[in-house]
Amino acid sequence: MPLETPTLVVRELARHGYNAEREAVTLIAGAADPETTLARAVEHAGADAFRVTADDVRAVLDGGPNATDAPVSTPDSPAASERAAGDPSTESSAEPSVDPSTSTGDSTAVEGTAADSAPPETTESPSGRRSDPSLRSLSITGDMTGQSTGTGEYADFVKVFKDRYEKLSRQLRGRVNHRPAEAIQSMSGGSDAAMVGLVNDIRSTASGHWLVELEDTTGTFPCLVMKDRDFAAGVDELLMDECIAVEGTLSDDAGIMFVDSMHWPDVPRTYRPNTADRHVQAALISDVHVGSQEFMADAWHRFADWLHTEEAERVEYLLVAGDMVEGVGVYPNQDEELDIVDIYDQYEQFSEHLKEVPGDIEIVMIPGNHDAVRLAEPQPGFDEELRDIMDVHDARITSNPSTVTLEGVNVLMYHGVSLDEVIAELPAESASYDDPHKAMYQLLKKRHVAPQYGGHTRLAPEKQDYLVMEEVPDIFHTGHVHKLGWGKYHNVLAVNSGCWQAQTDFQKSVNIDPDSGYAPIVDLDTLDMTVRKFS
Template sequence: MREQVLEVLASNGILLEPGALEIVMSKDDPIAFVQSAISFMKQHPLIVTAADLAEYVKDHSAAETLTVANALPDHHEFRTNVNQESSARKIDGVKILKDITGNSTCEGNISDFARYFLDRFNAIKRMLAHRRELAGSLPISKALKLERDVRIIAMVNEIRMTKTGHKILEIEDEEERCLALIPKDSPLINDSVIPDEVIGLIGKPNRKGEMLIVQEIIRPDIPLRSRFEQNDATSMIAFASDIHVGSKTFLRKQWDAMINWLKTEGISSGVNYLIVPGDCVDGIGVFPDQEEELIVDDIFKQYEMLGELLKEIPDGVTIILQPGNHDAVRLAEPQPAFQKEIANLFDSQVIMIGNPCYLEIEGRTILSYHGRSIDDLIGNIQSLTYANPIDAMKEMLKRRHLAPIYGGKTPIAPEKKDFLVIDPIPDIFVTGHVHGAGVSDYRGVRIINASTWQAQTNYQRMHNFNPDPAKLPVVHLGTGKCIVRNFN
C-alpha cells in the first residue's frame, strides 16, 4: 500500500516528509485520502509537512473523505486473496471481477520478478495438471532419472536451433532446469513454442538422464467442448477501441456517424454498453516526432475532448474506458485505471477500469485487454500477421496468458499475482491496439478486435502499417451473435 501511495504522489509531483506520510498511512483508505487531498498538497511547492497535513485533516471532515472515495470508480474492492463474488463491486450493472486498480503491490526488484513468475507458473500448472494427458506428471528432477516416458510441466526459458536442425528448449520448474530436444524430423519441429510460456511435455529422458526427448507438447488451452450457451440477456455491447483523440487523423466524421447510429438504431436495438479497450487518446511523446501528428498537445485537453465526445452518447448507455499504451497511466501491465484527475473529466455514466480487466455484464464474463502483447506474439510466431490479430488472440487463449513473452515490447510489472493469466475462461474476449477489426469464435469464446477511429498516420505509413478504421463490433449478450458495423 505504501508503494501505491508513493506512486500516486510521485505521479503528481508531490513530496511528503516522513511524518506526513505516516498521517496518510494511518487512514483507512490511504489512496482515497491522498486523492482527496491532492489539490491541497499541490499548493505546497517544496515538501508537504506533517503540520500542513494535520491542518488539512482538521479542516476536512471524515464524511467528505468518504464521499470522495465513493465517487472513485477506479477503486474496486477486488482482492486476489478474498472471495471474488463478495468483493466485486457493481456499478451500473457492470461488475468488476478482476482488475489491478488499487491492488498493485510491486516494487520491481529481482525477487518481485521471481515471485511473479512463480505465480504465473503455478496458475498455469494447475490448469495443465487437469489435462488427462498430463496425469502423473513429475518434477524435472525426478522425471529425468526414469527410463520410461514421463510427463513434466515447465516454463520455457529459451529456444534455440542446433546447427543440425534440432530445436532445443531450455525449460524449468520450481526446483530444476534442463534441456528438452525436439528432433528435426519430429512433427513438433514447427510448433510455435515461445519464451516464458508454461507448457506440458511428454517425452523420454536420454540415456545420461540430462535431457528430455520431446514427443508431445500440451498447452492449457480452452476445453474442446466449451460452448457459448444462449441465455435470456437482451442487451448488446458495442466495442470502440483506439479512439486516439488529439491525433490529426482522428476520424471525426466517421465517429459522429457512429454516435448518430448509437443514438437511434443502436439504442433501440439494445446497445446498452460501450467498451473502449485502450488508446482512448493519442497521448504525448509516445513515438518519435508525435507532436507533428497532434492537433492537441496537452494530455488533459485530449481527455477533456474525449469527455465532450462521449457526452453525445445517451445516458442509458454505460461507457467503460480502459487505458492502453498511449494513455496517461503507467506503461507496465497490468495498468491501473485512470486516476481521479482524468476520471473527473467524464460524466458519471463512464466507468474506469484497468488493463486487463475481467467484467461481468448481464451474466456474461468479458475479458478486455488493450493488446500490446500482439506485437510480441507476431514477432515470435511465424504464422501470425498484423492483418489477422484474431489469430494472435487465439494463441493467447491456447496459452491461457495475455502476454506470455517477457522482455519484448510489452512491459510487465511484477505484481504478486499474475493478472495476465486468462482465468476464468471468458465468454467474450476483446482487444484493440493493432487497429484491425474482426470477430471470431474460439471454442465458445467470442473474440473481438475492436478497430480504431484514427486513419493512418505518417508514422504508420513509414512503418507500412495499414489500419482498418471506423468499424464497430457489436455483440448480443443473449445469443452471442456478433456483427461489425462499418462507418466508412
C-alpha cells in the same frame, strides 16, 4: 403531465433537452410532487448543464417539501430551449450509411435483429431509445487499480513468475503425470517422464531438431523435439516464458527428455460460452485517439448518432479497450501530428465526444499505451483527476486487463500491446496484422495475455500475475493494432475492434494501414456479431 414513472420523468427531461443520472430519475419519480421537483432540479443544474444529477435532485428535496413555496423558472425558458437545440444528444438524426460486415474464416457475423417486444417497464432516452436498467447486470473482476505492490526488486520478479507457474501448471497437471525438474534429474535412463514448466530457452540443433529447456520452481531440464514429429510445428509457436507440459522418455544417460507430446493450457474444445437471457447488445470499440490530427470526428458523430436510433436501442453496453486519446511523446515527432498538445485537454475533448453517447448506455473503459498511465502491464486505471474528467454517464474505469461480466457473459478486455510481439515472433500463418484475431487465438491457447518477458511488452512485477487467463472468457476484446479482425477459437469470440484514427505519417513509415471507423456490435444472447462502418 403527471410523472408517476421513471419513463415519464426521462421523457419530460428529454423534451426540455436534458439527460439524467438513473438515481436522479428514481428520486424525481418518487418525490411527493415530481413535476415541481423536476423543474427545481433543472433550475439547480443550470442551463449549461448536460444532465441532471442525483445531487441536483437532493439539493431540491433537502430544501423542504420540493420547495413548492419558491418561484420556479420553467424548463421552457429560452436558455433551456436554446441549449437543447444545440445539444446533439437531443436531436433525432437519420441512420448513417452502414456496411454490415460478413463472416470470414471460422467467425460468426450476422445482421442484428430487434427484440420482438420491449420490456414492460422501460426508460426512454432523449432520442427515444427504450431500455429497462433493472434487467442489466455488470460486474468487473481482475481490477488491480490501487493494488500495485511492485518495487522492481529481484524478489518481485521471482514472485510474479512463481505465481504464473502455479496458476498455469494447475491447468496442465491433470493431463500429464508431472514430475519436478529436480525429481526428473534423479530418474534412471529410459524412464517415462513428464514435466510442466515455463519455456526458458529454445534453440535448434545442427540436425534441425528443437531443444526446449523448461523451468519449474525446482530447476531446469532440456527436452528434445525431433523435427519429424507431427507436433514439431508447435515449437514455432512457442514464446519465451509461456507454460507448457511435455511427455516423453529419458535418454540412456537421463540427461535429456525425448518428447512424445506437448500440451498447452488452452481453451477446452468442449467449452460452451455463457450467453445473456435476453436480446441485448454491446458495442466494442478501441483506439479513439482524440487529440490526433487524424482523429475521425465525423465518423464518431455518425456512430454516436446511430446509437440514438431505434435500430440501436438494444445496444446497452459500450466497452472501450484503451487509447481514448492520442497522448503526448508516445513516438518520435508525435507533436507534429497533434491537434491538441495538452494531455488534459485531450481528455477533456474525449469527454465531450463521450457526451454524444446516449446516457442510458453503460460504459466501461480500460487504458492503453497512449493513455496517461504507466506503460508497464498490468496498467492500473486512471488517476482521480482523469477519472473526474471522464465521469460522463458514470463511465466505469478499470485496469488493463480486466474481465467485465455483462448479464452473465464474461468479456476479457485487454488493450493488446503484446500482439505486436506475438506477430513479430510467430510465423505469418499463425499471427499477422491482417488477421489480428489469429494472434489473439495464440494468447487464448497460452492462457496469458502477455507471456513473453523482456521483449517489446513492458511487464511490471506484482504480487501476482494479473495477466494469466485463469478463467476462459466468453469474449476476448482487444485493440492497439488498429486492424479489424474477429473469429471464434474453441467457441470464444475474439474481436480486435480497429480504431477511430486515419493513417498518420508515423503509421505510413511503419506500413500500418488502419481499419478506421468500425464498431463491432455483439449480441450477448447468441454471441453473433455485426460490424458497422461509420467512416
